[in-house]
Amino acid sequence: MASPQRAPARPGRVMRVVIAEDAALFREGLARLLADRGYQVAAAVADGEALRAAVATHRPDIAVADIRMPPTHTDEGLRAAIDIRRDHPGTGVLVLSQYIETRYAARLLAGNAAGVGYLLKDRVADVAEFTDALTRVAAGGTALDPEVVSQLLRASRYADGLAALTAREREVLALIAEGRSNAGIAAALVVSAGVVEKHVAGIFGKLGLPPGEADNRRVLAVLRYLGA
Amino acid sequence: MPERDNGEVATTGSVNPVSAPGPSRRHGAAALSRDLLRAPVTGRARRDLLFCLAESALAVVVLAGLGALPGLPLAVTLLVSGGQPVPPPSHAHPAGVVPVFALTVIGALLLLVLLAPRAGRGLAAVHGRLAARLLGVRLAGLPPVPAARGPFGWLAATARDGPGWRAVACLVLKLPVAVAEGCAVFLAIFGPVNMTYPFWWRLFRNHPPGVHLQPAVALTPFGSLPVATFAGSFAAFAAGAAMLLAAPWLARAAAAADCWLMRAMLGPGRLTQRVADLEQTRAQAVQDSAALLRRLERDLHDGAQVRLATLAMNLGLAREKLGPGADPAVRELVDAAHRGAKDALAELRGLARGIHPPVLDNGLPDALATLAAGSPLPVRLTTALPRRPAPAIETIAYFCAAELLANATKHSRANQVTIDVAASGEVLELRVGDDGCGGADPSGGGLSGLAQRVSVVDGQVRTVSPPGGPTQITVTLPMQA
Numbered sequence: 001m002a003s004p005q006r007a008p009a010r011p012g013r014v015m016r017v018v019i020a021e022d023a024a025l026f027r028e029g030l031a032r033l034l035a036d037r038g039y040q041v042a043a044a045v046a047d048g049e050a051l052r053a054a055v056a057t058h059r060p061d062i063a064v065a066d067i068r069m070p071p072t073h074t075d076e077g078l079r080a081a082i083d084i085r086r087d088h089p090g091t092g093v094l095v096l097s098q099y100i101e102t103r104y105a106a107r108l109l110a111g112n113a114a115g116v117g118y119l120l121k122d123r124v125a126d127v128a129e130f131t132d133a134l135t136r137v138a139a140g141g142t143a144l145d146p147e148v149v150s151q152l153l154r155a156s157r158y159a160d161g162l163a164a165l166t167a168r169e170r171e172v173l174a175l176i177a178e179g180r181s182n183a184g185i186a187a188a189l190v191v192s193a194g195v196v197e198k199h200v201a202g203i204f205g206k207l208g209l210p211p212g213e214a215d216n217r218r219v220l221a222v223l224r225y226l227g228a
Numbered sequence: 229m230p231e232r233d234n235g236e237v238a239t240t241g242s243v244n245p246v247s248a249p250g251p252s253r254r255h256g257a258a259a260l261s262r263d264l265l266r267a268p269v270t271g272r273a274r275r276d277l278l279f280c281l282a283e284s285a286l287a288v289v290v291l292a293g294l295g296a297l298p299g300l301p302l303a304v305t306l307l308v309s310g311g312q313p314v315p316p317p318s319h320a321h322p323a324g325v326v327p328v329f330a331l332t333v334i335g336a337l338l339l340l341v342l343l344a345p346r347a348g349r350g351l352a353a354v355h356g357r358l359a360a361r362l363l364g365v366r367l368a369g370l371p372p373v374p375a376a377r378g379p380f381g382w383l384a385a386t387a388r389d390g391p392g393w394r395a396v397a398c399l400v401l402k403l404p405v406a407v408a409e410g411c412a413v414f415l416a417i418f419g420p421v422n423m424t425y426p427f428w429w430r431l432f433r434n435h436p437p438g439v440h441l442q443p444a445v446a447l448t449p450f451g452s453l454p455v456a457t458f459a460g461s462f463a464a465f466a467a468g469a470a471m472l473l474a475a476p477w478l479a480r481a482a483a484a485a486d487c488w489l490m491r492a493m494l495g496p497g498r499l500t501q502r503v504a505d506l507e508q509t510r511a512q513a514v515q516d517s518a519a520l521l522r523r524l525e526r527d528l529h530d531g532a533q534v535r536l537a538t539l540a541m542n543l544g545l546a547r548e549k550l551g552p553g554a555d556p557a558v559r560e561l562v563d564a565a566h567r568g569a570k571d572a573l574a575e576l577r578g579l580a581r582g583i584h585p586p587v588l589d590n591g592l593p594d595a596l597a598t599l600a601a602g603s604p605l606p607v608r609l610t611t612a613l614p615r616r617p618a619p620a621i622e623t624i625a626y627f628c629a630a631e632l633l634a635n636a637t638k639h640s641r642a643n644q645v646t647i648d649v650a651a652s653g654e655v656l657e658l659r660v661g662d663d664g665c666g667g668a669d670p671s672g673g674g675l676s677g678l679a680q681r682v683s684v685v686d687g688q689v690r691t692v693s694p695p696g697g698p699t700q701i702t703v704t705l706p707m708q709a
Contacts, residue, residue: 023534029541036545068529074589098533098577101587102601103594121533122573125540125566127548151601 015138016060019044020051020077021096022069030064030124037131048076055084055091062138066121067097067104078104085116092137096121100147102155113223117143117179133179142179142219149177152226161225164206172199177222264473268416273476277416279362280409280479283486286351287406290399293347297336305329342383345392349373352395352494355402365487368495368504370395391494398493405486411449412479415471422446422453422468425461433458514684514709518584518620525584533576540569585626592622592649599630605637605645605662612650620709624685625649625658628678628703632660635674640664640699651707658703666697675701685709 017039021027024046031041042058045051047069055063063084065077081093094117095108105118117137123145124130133143144152153174156162165173175185186196200218204210209221267273305328349370359365373392376385386392425446435441443454446464448471455464496504543566550559580586588595593611600607616622629647636645642664650657668675670691679689682703693699 023530025538026534026541029538033541033545068586072589073526074586098529098537099581099586100598101594102597103590104587121537122540122570124537125544125570125573127541127544151598154603154606155597155601 014038014040015062015135016040016042016058017134018042018051018054018058018060018063019065020046020048020054020063020069020080021066022046023066026066026121033124033127034064034134037127039134046070048080051077051080052083055088059088060091062092062094062134064094064096064134067095075104078108081108081116085112089115092116092140094119094134094137094143096124100145100151102151105144105148105151109223113142113220115140115142118148119143119145120147132184136179142223144178146174146178149174152177152223156226161207165203169199169203169206172196173203173222176200176203176219177226179219267476268472270476273479275362276476276479276483277413279358279483279486280412282358282362283355283402283483284406284410284413286354287403287410290351290403294400297340302329305332342386344396345373345386345389348395348399349389349392351399352490355490356494359487359490363483363487365491367487367490368501370494371496394493398490401493402486402489405482405489408478408482409486412475412482414447415449415475415478418447419468419470419472419475422448422464422471425455425464425468426458429455429458429461510684511709515618515620518623518709521584521623522589522619525580525586528576528580528583529586533573533580536569536573536576540566540573543569584623588619588622588626591616592625595622595626596629596647596649599626599633600647603633603637603645605633605642607633607645607647609647610649613656614651615707617651617656617705617707618709621656621685621705621707624682624687625656625703625705628658628682629660631674631678632701632703635668636660636662636664636699639668640666640697642697642699654707656705656707658705659700660703661698661700663698665695666693666699667695668693668699668701678703 015038017034019027019030019034019041021030021044027044027046031044034041042060043054045054048065051063051065054060063081065081067075067077069076077095077097081095084091084093092115095104096119097104098121100118100120108116108118115137117133119130119133123133137143153162153170162170162173171189172185175188180188182193182196182200186193189196204221207225209225352370356367356369359367370391373385373389376382425444433441433444443456443460444464446453446455446467448467453464453467455461495501543562547559547562547566550562585595585598587598592613593609596609596611600609617625629649633645633647636642640662642662644663646659646661648657648659648661668691670676670679670689675689675691682689682705685706687703687705690702690704691699693701
């Protein structure tokens with residue numbers, strides 16, 4: 001995925017982003033990167049309250065929020081993200097953090113995992129993948145860090161069902177849970193789309209999930225299965 | 229009534245403190261005399277004197293209590309014998325009165341035994357509050373009476389209440405000190421009174437010549453001073469001034485003696501005090517070190533981690549911008565730098581998490597959930613914490629759980645680990661169990677090190693791990709460091 005991807009979610013319209021991050025250095029770097037990739041940064045703020053206000057004002061396609069922000073420096077960004085998903089369904093939220101916390105992921109994904117993402121800050125460094133995730137979340141999809149997915153897999157109540165999967169199938173399941181499409185999975189595993197489809201069918205059969213779902217709903221089915 | 233005299237009162241009345249020598253240009257004797265003159269009007273003198281006044285009043289209460297001891301039986305006997313004083317033995321009906329008297333004496337003694345320690349505690353607490361409020365002297369409170377069941381338990385606990393009896397003894401020993409305190413109050417009141425003699429002398433003693441009046445009396449600690457003439461009233465003034473100047477020093481000395489006595493008799497013993505001090509400083513040290521680690525992690529998060537993440541992001545962008553036509557050597561270098569930045573970031577994250585997992589700020593359950601989800605073994609986690617332990621305790625509990633989980637993963641060959649955290653009263657209990665092969669050695673390096681670390685807050689580690697399993701390790705910690 002070396003070719004730079006310009007990123008409007010819908011053709012003919014530039015995607016609008018609100019950034020919330022308390023470290024000025026990272027905030028400005030992120031704004032520069034997004035502007036460079038063709039996004040319109042509507043606002044860049046430094047705490048949860050300002051994020052809520054900026055989203056209410058600008059109605060962006062997506063809000064990118066750091067979890068740990070003033071004043072409490074615990075989960076400000078997460079709480080703001082959950083509120084935004086509830087109050088502005090048209091705005092996707094992608095939370096970034098230095099750490100992946102299981103309970104935070106569960107809170108973020110509780111109810112509905114559509115239009116949310118939870119990534120380690122490191123992932124921003126892989127620019128193409130990051131903008132991919134951004135586009136997916138803005139379009140109502142999901143982008144979960146591999147770390148989130150591996151924690152969900154380990155913490156799952158259905159360890160027995162998961163144990164029935166082959167190693168390759170577990171890999172594919174993890175990629176589905178991260179929110180990737182068949183094409184994305186094929187690219188990540190360097191296999192053909194047909195092979196991926198076969199694996200997906202196998203996984204859904206073994207776990208007893210309804211087959212043939214569209215990408216987004218497929219992710220939700222898997223996350224529900226994993227108990228998020 | 230000459231108006232002029234009032235004016236005189238106003239000007240001369242302010243002689244003592246205000247006209248004292250000014251700022252410290254003059255040294256030695258001048259400064260000393262200034263301090264001596266000012267002493268009666270300082271806030272400290274006022275507080276010392278108030279303390280003396282209150283203590284003298286309390287001494288009267290104690291004296292009344294002591295007086296009730298023989299007084300009460302006497303009063304009862306008088307009542308029983310129909311208002312007659314206790315009859316001499318030769319009198320008509322001794323047989324009826326003596327037993328009553330004896331009974332009441334025994335009753336009063338019993339009452340004393342039953343009530344004195346409790347009353348002594350109550351009064352000692354009042355003394356303690358007075359000392360804290362007026363003198364800023366903190367006296368350690370008495371240890372509480374051991375809890376007892378039922379009225380007899382209560383009586384027994386009272387009779388055996390050592391500190392309570394110590395309080396009673398202290399109250400009695402304080403009586404002589406209270407005499408000195410009463411003297412100080414006397415000096416502070418009658419000093420100014422005596423100093424007024426010259427001012428009103430002319431108002432009341434302006435009788436025609438030849439009339440003889442009784443001399444007026446000025447009270448001093450050395451008896452009454454008869455004042456018969458206007459010149460004599462100046463002697464009363466001098467005595468009053470001396471009394472007023474002496475009052476603050478006597479009050480201070482008496483209050484100090486009083487505090488010393490109370491501290492010696494009511495305060496904890498030196499060893500107990502030392503243990504209390506050590507406990508307090510140790511708790512402080514534990515809290516400080518937890519706070520230090522927290523701050524260190526926070527500094528890493530706000531500093532190095534942000535810089536590295538931004539660096540990795542910029543390198544990622546640079547990599548994208550190189551395009552297909554770029555020099556392969558440059559691309560390779562940028563790739564390596566990009567990878568290096570990401571690796572450093574991951575490493576730093578692990579390091580920071582080992583110092584203090586920031587999710588702990590959100591509570592132990594959230595932190596343990598991530599710990600459990602990160603374990604290669606399946607972990608069943610239950611937490612029941614109605615309220616949060618102190619931050620330092622949360623940190624200790626978290627790292628104990630992490631270490632026990634790592635031990636189970638490494639050595640137990642278990643299929644399932646359970647972590648239970650529960651708080652009951654002032655105790656936090658962390659139980660980590662597994663269904664593995666058992667045989668964990670409490671005296672081994674890992675577990676004994678753990679026991680040592682929790683002993684810093686008086687925590688304990690119990691290990692149950694028979695060969696063949698299962699293993700259950702229980703760590704108990706106080707809720708407060």
